[in-house]
Amino acid sequence: MTPGPGVHRTLLPKGFSASGVNCGVRRYRPDIGLLISDVPSVAAGVFTLNQCKAAPVLFCQKILPADNIFAILTNSGQANAATGTEGVERNLMMIDATAKALNCQREQVLVASTGVIGEQLHTDKILPSIPELVDRANDAAESFALAILTTDLVPKTITTSLNLSSGPIRITGISKGSGMIHPNMATMLGYILTDAKINKEYAHKVLKTATDLSFNMISVDGDSSTNDCCFIMANGASGVELKTAEDFAAFEKAVNEISIFLAKSIAADGEGATKLIEVTVKGSDDLEMARKGARGVTLSPLIKTAIHGEDPNWGRILARLGAEQVPGEQLAKMTLTMQGVKIFENGQPLTFSKPDLKALLKQSNVFIEVDLFSGTQTATAWGCDLSKKYVEINTEYS
Amino acid sequence: MTPGPGVHRTLLPKGFSASGVNCGVRRYRPDIGLLISDVPSVAAGVFTLNQCKAAPVLFCQKILPADNIFAILTNSGQANAATGTEGVERNLMMIDATAKALNCQREQVLVASTGVIGEQLHTDKILPSIPELVDRANDAAESFALAILTTDLVPKTITTSLNLSSGPIRITGISKGSGMIHPNMATMLGYILTDAKINKEYAHKVLKTATDLSFNMISVDGDSSTNDCCFIMANGASGVELKTAEDFAAFEKAVNEISIFLAKSIAADGEGATKLIEVTVKGSDDLEMARKGARGVTLSPLIKTAIHGEDPNWGRILARLGAEQVPGEQLAKMTLTMQGVKIFENGQPLTFSKPDLKALLKQSNVFIEVDLFSGTQTATAWGCDLSKKYVEINTEYS
Numbered sequence: 001m002t003p004g005p006g007v008h009r010t011l012l013p014k015g016f017s018a019s020g021v022n023c024g025v026r027r028y029r030p031d032i033g034l035l036i037s038d039v040p041s042v043a044a045g046v047f048t049l050n051q052c053k054a055a056p057v058l059f060c061q062k063i064l065p066a067d068n069i070f071a072i073l074t075n076s077g078q079a080n081a082a083t084g085t086e087g088v089e090r091n092l093m094m095i096d097a098t099a100k101a102l103n104c105q106r107e108q109v110l111v112a113s114t115g116v117i118g119e120q121l122h123t124d125k126i127l128p129s130i131p132e133l134v135d136r137a138n139d140a141a142e143s144f145a146l147a148i149l150t151t152d153l154v155p156k157t158i159t160t161s162l163n164l165s166s167g168p169i170r171i172t173g174i175s176k177g178s179g180m181i182h183p184n185m186a187t188m189l190g191y192i193l194t195d196a197k198i199n200k201e202y203a204h205k206v207l208k209t210a211t212d213l214s215f216n217m218i219s220v221d222g223d224s225s226t227n228d229c230c231f232i233m234a235n236g237a238s239g240v241e242l243k244t245a246e247d248f249a250a251f252e253k254a255v256n257e258i259s260i261f262l263a264k265s266i267a268a269d270g271e272g273a274t275k276l277i278e279v280t281v282k283g284s285d286d287l288e289m290a291r292k293g294a295r296g297v298t299l300s301p302l303i304k305t306a307i308h309g310e311d312p313n314w315g316r317i318l319a320r321l322g323a324e325q326v327p328g329e330q331l332a333k334m335t336l337t338m339q340g341v342k343i344f345e346n347g348q349p350l351t352f353s354k355p356d357l358k359a360l361l362k363q364s365n366v367f368i369e370v371d372l373f374s375g376t377q378t379a380t381a382w383g384c385d386l387s388k389k390y391v392e393i394n395t396e397y398s
Numbered sequence: 399m400t401p402g403p404g405v406h407r408t409l410l411p412k413g414f415s416a417s418g419v420n421c422g423v424r425r426y427r428p429d430i431g432l433l434i435s436d437v438p439s440v441a442a443g444v445f446t447l448n449q450c451k452a453a454p455v456l457f458c459q460k461i462l463p464a465d466n467i468f469a470i471l472t473n474s475g476q477a478n479a480a481t482g483t484e485g486v487e488r489n490l491m492m493i494d495a496t497a498k499a500l501n502c503q504r505e506q507v508l509v510a511s512t513g514v515i516g517e518q519l520h521t522d523k524i525l526p527s528i529p530e531l532v533d534r535a536n537d538a539a540e541s542f543a544l545a546i547l548t549t550d551l552v553p554k555t556i557t558t559s560l561n562l563s564s565g566p567i568r569i570t571g572i573s574k575g576s577g578m579i580h581p582n583m584a585t586m587l588g589y590i591l592t593d594a595k596i597n598k599e600y601a602h603k604v605l606k607t608a609t610d611l612s613f614n615m616i617s618v619d620g621d622s623s624t625n626d627c628c629f630i631m632a633n634g635a636s637g638v639e640l641k642t643a644e645d646f647a648a649f650e651k652a653v654n655e656i657s658i659f660l661a662k663s664i665a666a667d668g669e670g671a672t673k674l675i676e677v678t679v680k681g682s683d684d685l686e687m688a689r690k691g692a693r694g695v696t697l698s699p700l701i702k703t704a705i706h707g708e709d710p711n712w713g714r715i716l717a718r719l720g721a722e723q724v725p726g727e728q729l730a731k732m733t734l735t736m737q738g739v740k741i742f743e744n745g746q747p748l749t750f751s752k753p754d755l756k757a758l759l760k761q762s763n764v765f766i767e768v769d770l771f772s773g774t775q776t777a778t779a780w781g782c783d784l785s786k787k788y789v790e791i792n793t794e795y796s
Contacts, residue, residue: 049721049723050717050720050721051719051720051721051723051724051725051726051729052716052717052719052720052721052726052729053720053726079713081713081716081717082713082716082717082742082747083746083747084744084745084746084747085745085746086746116713117713117714117716117717118712118713118716118742118747119747225717226716226717226720301699301788301792302792305788305789305792305793306792306793308789308793309792309793311793314516315477315479315480315514315515315516316515318450318479318480318515318516318624319448319450319479319480319515319623319624321449321450322448322449322450322451322624323447323448323449323450325447325449326449327449328449328450328451331449331450344480344516346482347482347483348481348482348483348484349480349481349482349516349517386789386792387789387793388786388789388790388793390699390703390789391703391706391784391785391786391788391789392786394699394700394703394704394707394784395703395704395706395707395709395785395786
């Protein structure tokens with residue numbers, strides 16, 4: 001796999017093109033992007049569980065999964081959430097303009113928005129720019145990946161090729177999200193494109209599994225957005241179908257890996273973050289509990305600040321696992337390691353060299369591993385440290 | 399009511415005395431405190447739901463409620479959590495020394511600890527200081543209130559007198575907790591003392607109700623400690639029994655108010671906090687949902703940083719309520735006010751003066767009110783803003 005960004009280009013799968021331009025909602029940066037499939041494409045989506053859903057989320061939820069989608073439009077700077085009926089209308093105006101430019105139907109265009117909640121879309125700026133978006137589309141992901149960013153420091157793209165039994169396919173992933181971090185600039189967005197030939201039910205299943213392992217296991221600040229969504233589009237342009245068990249396994253593994261790569265990129269790019277934290281809870285008798293425990297550790301401001309300070313503050317990890325209701329009898333026999341150093345075992349703290357562990361915590365990737373010795377379930381979650389920069393960015397918005 | 403601290407003394411109820419000394423665990427500050435009842439006292443407690451419970455918590459949970467308690471010992475600086483069997487033994491050593499000094503049984507002494515998790519208690523320093531604690535006890539709460547602090551900036555005490563149908567009683571409250579804020583210095587502790595004559599079942603019921611309205615509705619950083627506990631002791635030394643319905647109502651109201659005062663003091667003293675945030679969700683058809691919604695808003699780092707920046711960032715409040723699963727149809731008809739300014743109504747953002755609201759947010763108390771127009775349930779939660787100082791304190795521990 002070739003992770004982006006860099007001087008290289010992230011090539012899209014066959015039959016896809018992408019673009020991004022500045023329409024004037026933001027001062028200079030590209031603020032509107034388009035992904036296009038030359039042919040009607042299978043598409044599926046997973047969406048925020050927030051009860052306050054943005055207009056574009058409600059629109060896409062109604063349509064997906066589908067097998068006749070031509071494009072995904074995305075604007076950044078305005079979330080079109082908590083905008084009432086006018087927000088719904090302006091969302092449709094944006095979609096209709098895209099459908100017109102692509103010469104297709106309203107129901108063949110998907111849409112996502114990210115930015116300030118509660119502001120009406122600047123359709124006066126967005127609508128006139130849509131034909132330009134269509135004109136500028138090319139075979140690389142970069143322009144789109146840049147246009148969808150909010151407080152992210154880097155665009156997030158990755159692409160891979162697989163040789164399946166009937167031929168080669170490509171899968172490309174693009175995401176944005178610096179956590180749900182800026183008080184006005186929210187949202188995690190993910191896009192996975194492939195030229196493999198699959199049906200919409202399978203697309204949805206693969207996407208659901210991949211997001212549960214990846215985007216649903218990251219957190220920067222514990223707030224879940226009104227606009228979160230992740231899409232998969234499979235246009236079949238390679239002509240290659242998945243046929244053998246190996247084909248399916250290889251495809252699913254690649255989508256999972258791409259999703260995890262994109263998710264980790266989001267956590268590492270968390271506002272003010274200096275370290276990526278990876279927490280694995282294994283040996284659990286309950287997958288949901290393992291997930292909850294691992295996520296809980298990545299959510300704790302106490303653990304996040306301790307890691308920012310490179311402080312081997314392991315007691316807080318145990319406390320958080322207990323707060324997440326990992327059963328007491330499992331905590332009593334668990335082992336805890338940080339950066340590979342075993343710290344706690346059989347209900348007792350171990351003797352270890354604090355200076356040595358402090359030195360290991362200077363690395364930009366911090367690994368925390370918990371083994372509960374109670375079963376075979378494992379979950380991994382990713383987060384980032386909490387720095388003064390986070391507070392600065394989120395305090396000094398106005 | 400006379401809230402502490404100040405130059406005045408917080409008088410204890412009849413038959414109670416208190417003390418605090420430095421035993422050498424911390425460099426200068428008092429680090430061990432004792433509350434004593436002259437006569438065997440009714441006592442009840444509520445404890446952390448964390449599955450990783452400190453040794454003192456496990457000890458008290460076994461004993462309470464009870465009607466023959468003489469004292470509550472509390473040490474600060476070390477939590478005696480995640481300390482294994484040796485921690486259990488050291489906890490008993492501390493209790494036995496206190497029982498000996500007070501000439502009572504082990505089961506007549508309660509204990510609480512707060513501080514670093516995973517360190518064994520310095521019993522070599524604590525045990526020799528216990529007789530001094532007994533000798534120094536006097537009728538004011540201050541010395542004890544100081545001895546139990548960790549990263550708190552101010553001690554938290556309050557006292558009130560009630561004239562019940564059969565005579566006067568006094569109720570005194572003491573707490574500590576700067577949230578569960580410092581990576582090593584955790585814990586919320588609460589103590590309510592009264593000379594009223596009540597039984598242990600009633601004591602437990604009153605305490606449970608009060609903590610649900612107060613301590614369980616505050617949050618500074620969302621981490622719940624291994625050592626949280628709140629005690630009530632009622633020694634009957636006033637000779638006054640609760641007899642009439644008015645007596646019970648007045649007593650319960652006073653305990654609730656004292657608990658809320660103490661809880662708000664903790665939230666306002668959250669590490670790095672400059673503002674107390676009060677969030678009320680009313681008009682709910684589900685008390686648990688109202689509580690969850692109100693608490694969710696106080697937990698959101700995005701809302702906390704926005705308020706720190708005096709930024710009227712209301713979209714994030716709506717998003718958080720949705721993330722807490724307040725039903726979408728209720729969000730669609732809710733009203734939202736900040737500092738009394740109505741911002742959102744009937745699914746639509748309202749026009750309001752941002753500069754005026756920004757000016758109102760300069761106040762040190764910030765009020766957020768949500769009316770869901772769906773029922774009669776109301777819940778209030780308290781929290782604080784999130785500043786760079788919080789990160790500084792928690793990062794720079796080592």
